[in-house]
Amino acid sequence: MFRPATRTSFLVLKRDLTPSLQYVKQPSTSLIFIKSISTRLISTTDSSKSTATTLGNTIQHQNHFKNENDVARLHEELLKEIPSPLLRIPHPKPVRDEFIDAKTPLTTKDLESIDIKVNLHRVPVTLADKIAFQIVKSLRIPADWFFKKKYMHRAVMLETVAAVPGMVAATLRHLRSLRKMQHDGGWIEHLLHEAENERMHLMTWMRFSQPNLWERFLVAVVQGGWYNIYFLLYLLSPKIAHRVAGYLEEDAIISYTAFLNEIDNGNIPNTKEVPDIAIEYWNLDRETATLRDVVLAVRADEAAHRDSNHHFSDRIILKREDLREDIRRIFAEAESHTTNKIAGINEAATAKWARKEKS
Incomplete structure (x- = not known):
């Protein structure tokens, strides 16, 4: 027993x-x-x-x-x-409506018609803006020195760095939401989507280029250092952190525009061997897609992140972090066609932090 x-x-x-x-x-x-x-x-x-x-x-x-x-x-x-x-395989979605809502595959003409305001620049006004702007400009110096006109390899490095801010911001806002036991205001999903989009950029460029051992080592070092720096920056000042991300995206647009110029000038072959990951993600025309189309699509994404991060920083300044309130207001007023301003930016803020195009 x-x-x-x-x-x-x-x-x-x-x-x-x-x-x-x-x-x-x-x-x-x-x-x-x-x-x-x-x-x-x-x-x-x-x-x-x-x-x-x-x-x-x-x-x-x-x-x-x-x-x-x-x-x-x-x-x-x-x-x-x-x-x-x-029991499902998640497929990443693009961030721009032009790619999501397209009924037919996009051609070069379709991509060129997307108005991304290439020269759009947020003029630094406050001290926080100026600090953020100088941080980004200092980061560009070593990149220019190391990569010069190796734009394919530069893109790999750029996307490794660009994928960090969205993930860091989403993580910290997620933890803050848990601590305060309140809604995050609708930011987390957008930030994670941004990080995923930048990762898809990297996966695409890795199909075009195979970085050598030294470049892979450099990517690992830069990513590790940048993650910790941005993490600390976001803890200290989220508004500066988002402004830094906004200026980083402005810089990315400059780099991809130079990339396009090199292709148009014949210095970089405009190959038609576009990987499936790019064709499926951006809904490109499989018959006509080229490297140039991919650069146009990636640059359009960077413009979306530029606008989003500058907007997040503005919301923190204005203490209007709940996106849901203004989104509801915009939909409610859509029929009157009177809302042509960015959600959450009042008249005074629009005058003070206006976007201005470079001359």
């Missing part, structure tokens, strides 16, 4: 093992072996050890198994049971 402690161990082990055993659909060596293990564990007289023993611990300690093949077979069986929330 079981002693009380042993009976308790049996009940605990039965409870712990049952959910795991249901993943093994057919009788197999693995199932028989699990049962043999459970029998051996149940017979222990140490109730504390029995209570703490679960299938996961048993798998981790391979000395309980006869051999490694049993472990491998068990893992294979468990991997066949994919949790239902994972």
Whole structure:
């Protein structure tokens, strides 16, 4: 007969093992072996050890198994049971409506017709703006020196850096939302979307170019340093951090415009070997897509991030961080066609922080 402690161990082990055993659909060596293990564990007289023993611990300690093949077979069986929330393959979506709403694949003419205001520049007005602007200008110096006119390799570095601000900002705002137990105002999803979009840029450029070992090392060092710097900057001043991101995107537009000029001048071949990832992501015309089309699409994305981050910084300055309120207002007033200003920017702010084009 079981002693009380042993009976308790049996009940605990039965409870712990049952959910795991249901993943093994057919009788197999693995199932028989699990049962043999459970029998051996149940017979222990140490109730504390029995209570703490679960299938996961048993798998981790391979000395309980006869051999490694049993472990491998068990893992294979468990991997066949994919949790239902994972039974879909998420496809990243573009950030611009022109790509999302296009009914037909986009041609070069379609891409050139997207008005991104190439020369748009937020003139630094406040001290915070000037600090942000100088930070970005100082970051451009080593990039110009190292890459010069190697625009393909420069793009890889640029996108590695550009994908950091959105993820950092989303993480910190997510944590703040949890701490304060209140809604984030609708920022987190947009920031994560921005980070994902920049990552898709990088995945695209990696298909065109294969960075050498030194460039990969440089990317790793720069990304690691930049992540921590931007993380600290966002903790200290989110408005400066978003302004930095806005100026970074302005700089990216300058770089991609120079990239386009090099293609148009014949210094960079306008190859038609465009990877599928770019064609599917931006809905490009597979028959006519070229490297130039990809640069146009990426530059259009950077313009969207430029506008978004400058707008986020403005909202922080104006203490109007809840996007939802102004979005509702815009939709409510859409029929009157009276809302042609950016949401959340009042008359005084529009005059003080107006966007001005470079002369």
